[in-house]
Amino acid sequence: MNRPKRPLRPTRRNVLAGGAAAAGISLLPTKGFAAGKLNFYNWDTYIGETTLADFTEATGIEVQYDLFADNDELFAKLKNGNPGYDLIVPSSDYVERMIIAELLEELDHSKIGNVKNIEPVFMDAAFDPGRKFSLPYMWGTIGIGYRKSAIEGVPDSWKWLYDSDKYAGRIALLGDAQNVLGSALKYMGKSLNAWSDENLAAAEAMVIKQKPHITAFAPDNGQDLLLSGEVDMVMEWNGDIIQVMGEDDDLGFVVPKEGGLLWQDTLAIPKGGPNVDSAYAMIDFILGAEAGQKIAETINYATPNAAAKALTSETYQNHPAIFPSDEVLAVCESQKFPGQAVVQKIDAAWTRVKAAG
Amino acid sequence: MEPWRRSAAAFTAFCGPTILWLSVFFLIPLGIVWLYSFGENVSLTQIETTWTLKNYARILDEEILVLLWRSLWLALISTAICLLVGYPVALVIATSQPRWKPWLLLIVILPFWTNLLIRTYALLNILGTKGRLNESLKWLWVQADGALDWAGLGDLALLGDRFVPFKFLGTEAGVVIGLVYVALPFTVLPIYSSLERLDKSYLEASLDLGAGQLRTFFKVLLPLTMAGVVTAAIITFIPTLGSFLTPDLLGRGQVDMIANVIERQFKKGDDWPFGSALSLMLLYVTFIILALRSINDMRKSGGRA
Numbered sequence: 001m002n003r004p005k006r007p008l009r010p011t012r013r014n015v016l017a018g019g020a021a022a023a024g025i026s027l028l029p030t031k032g033f034a035a036g037k038l039n040f041y042n043w044d045t046y047i048g049e050t051t052l053a054d055f056t057e058a059t060g061i062e063v064q065y066d067l068f069a070d071n072d073e074l075f076a077k078l079k080n081g082n083p084g085y086d087l088i089v090p091s092s093d094y095v096e097r098m099i100i101a102e103l104l105e106e107l108d109h110s111k112i113g114n115v116k117n118i119e120p121v122f123m124d125a126a127f128d129p130g131r132k133f134s135l136p137y138m139w140g141t142i143g144i145g146y147r148k149s150a151i152e153g154v155p156d157s158w159k160w161l162y163d164s165d166k167y168a169g170r171i172a173l174l175g176d177a178q179n180v181l182g183s184a185l186k187y188m189g190k191s192l193n194a195w196s197d198e199n200l201a202a203a204e205a206m207v208i209k210q211k212p213h214i215t216a217f218a219p220d221n222g223q224d225l226l227l228s229g230e231v232d233m234v235m236e237w238n239g240d241i242i243q244v245m246g247e248d249d250d251l252g253f254v255v256p257k258e259g260g261l262l263w264q265d266t267l268a269i270p271k272g273g274p275n276v277d278s279a280y281a282m283i284d285f286i287l288g289a290e291a292g293q294k295i296a297e298t299i300n301y302a303t304p305n306a307a308a309k310a311l312t313s314e315t316y317q318n319h320p321a322i323f324p325s326d327e328v329l330a331v332c333e334s335q336k337f338p339g340q341a342v343v344q345k346i347d348a349a350w351t352r353v354k355a356a357g
Numbered sequence: 358m359e360p361w362r363r364s365a366a367a368f369t370a371f372c373g374p375t376i377l378w379l380s381v382f383f384l385i386p387l388g389i390v391w392l393y394s395f396g397e398n399v400s401l402t403q404i405e406t407t408w409t410l411k412n413y414a415r416i417l418d419e420e421i422l423v424l425l426w427r428s429l430w431l432a433l434i435s436t437a438i439c440l441l442v443g444y445p446v447a448l449v450i451a452t453s454q455p456r457w458k459p460w461l462l463l464i465v466i467l468p469f470w471t472n473l474l475i476r477t478y479a480l481l482n483i484l485g486t487k488g489r490l491n492e493s494l495k496w497l498w499v500q501a502d503g504a505l506d507w508a509g510l511g512d513l514a515l516l517g518d519r520f521v522p523f524k525f526l527g528t529e530a531g532v533v534i535g536l537v538y539v540a541l542p543f544t545v546l547p548i549y550s551s552l553e554r555l556d557k558s559y560l561e562a563s564l565d566l567g568a569g570q571l572r573t574f575f576k577v578l579l580p581l582t583m584a585g586v587v588t589a590a591i592i593t594f595i596p597t598l599g600s601f602l603t604p605d606l607l608g609r610g611q612v613d614m615i616a617n618v619i620e621r622q623f624k625k626g627d628d629w630p631f632g633s634a635l636s637l638m639l640l641y642v643t644f645i646i647l648a649l650r651s652i653n654d655m656r657k658s659g660g661r662a
Binding site: 072 | 400419620622624627628
């Protein structure tokens with residue numbers, strides 16, 4: 001092996017690098033996080049099949065692509081200093097959380113020509129007023145996935161999941177506190193961001209009362225429970241249900257008439273990334289018509305990109321689980337970050353739900 | 358040659374890497390967790406150690422005590438089942454012919470060769486309402502019902518109108534099945550090793566002097582291998598108490614144990630100080646169990662001396 005000669009008295013840094021090389025591991029980043037590249041941190045299966053290659057071909061910028069499993073992981077990675085990511089994809093309330101924690105770079109819209117492609121309704125957001133820190137990537141809903149042959153009609157109310165024993169032992173809810181308790185609030189006719197102590201207690205009581213009828217609080221496999229026939233009705237993210245609807249015609253999806261969560265995943269630039277310009281280039285590329293179309297039709301989520309949507313197939317544009325009706329959309333809300341103290345209160349309520357016998 | 362204990366160079370060479378490894382990857386992180394457990398969230402990204410005791414005080418909240426009790430209870434039941442099942446298995450291996458022993462031991466250790474997550478998913482496949490176990494039971498039910506029909510007893514519906522699948526997932530029973538499955542090798546191996554070391558002539562003596570099989574087991578074999586049983590119980594109980602994956606997947610969010618609460622504090626719940634206090638509490642419980650054991654050992658050896 002051809003090793004470079006070392007100075008007789010190595011510096012600390014050399015010792016670290018040398019020792020690590022000898023041990024066959026790398027303490028200092030070698031492969032990732034290089035300058036002149038793009039370090040893109042995204043959700044799994046959340047990009048077009050050729051998007052990254054197309055981008056490299058168009059701009060000459062190489063992409064280092066990493067995956068995170070949920071917003072908490074993303075936040076935890078960045079909270080003690082950006083390890084080198086240039087472009088991230090946080091969801092609604094986490095954008096707000098990151099803005100408050102000063103983790104995001106303010107966006108210069110003039111560097112992103114394709115901003116014009118975004119539908120005007122998405123150019124403002126409760127979690128990021130004026131869209132100073134984030135631009136929309138995809139959006140969707142949380143609703144009810146169900147087995148048509150096992151359910152009477154269309155279960156278009158949260159009642160069937162939260163306040164009825166009609167389908168006892170055949171229903172599943174999501175596994176996370178804020179969404180489960182938030183949808184209970186919607187059922188009671190309140191905003192899913194109205195976390196007063198009184199509302200929280202009422203939502204908690206409702207779920208505890210319903211708990212004996214609930215088969216599972218499914219962390220991320222509600223759609224599988226539905227597909228395998230373990231349950232006939234689940235509260236789930238629309239994208240997960242769309243996935244299994246393709247495998248089984250007997251499955252349907254509806255956003256309840258009381259409304260539910262309208263989520264949005266966004267493109268944002270974390271502070272301290274090494275390649276800010278590459279990040280701008282990628283945002284502009286993704287917001288382009290063609291790239292946007294390819295991504296939307298691959299992952300089957302609703303695109304906020306009007307130019308891209310115009311290019312998509314009719315099947316995509318008229319898919320009831322991708323684009324809910326306007327009446328339903330009017331009563332849906334996006335989630336706001338309620339503050340750390342309230343998040344902890346919600347979690348304590350959730351622990352009480354879990355402890356209830 | 359000088360004893361290695363007196364040679365500083367040899368001591369450093371042998372123990373240095375271990376001590377370094379332990380401090381960098383175990384003691385220092387544990388110290389940080391310890392500091393966090395006396396801390397408060399001052400902003401979204403910062404925790405300040407203020408030496409507050411409120412994180413520990415929250416352990417006494419009713420819902421935490423309920424979940425702790427559930428964890429202790431499930432771990433105790435699982436340990437008891439492991440001992441009841443594991444002892445005979447260890448006995449069979451220890452008394453089998455020498456050429457079979459390695460193979461039998463291999464069967465016990467075999468599950469370790471597959472990742473826990475995959476094994477747990479396999480259990481999901483087996484235990485579901487439409488899983489393999491229920492489908493097999495359903496098949497048996499259909500056969501039995503057919504036989505009753507044939508015997509002219511069909512109208513009585515002795516076995517019910519139709520097969521009702523057992524609900525394992527999302528119940529304490531399902532979680533216990535999973536916990537036992539994961540922990541069983543840890544129970545068998547220490548018991549086996551204590552049986553191996555046992556001088557078999559004690560058993561022969563007992564039988565020769567007129568004690569029956571049962572009496573020999575309870576009066577001779579069990580007391581002489583008690584040390585192995587206690588070790589087995591401890592190393593089964595401690596990891597079971599802190600189980601996360603098994604209740605998470607097999608419990609379907611309905612049978613959370615304390616580790617599920619701890620995990621949430623570091624993610625959705627966003628309360629690292631409280632999560633730290635909870636994890637350290639589990640550690641203290643472990644220390645107490647180990648301390649009780651060594652006190653017991655000392656008392657025994659003191660009594661003999």
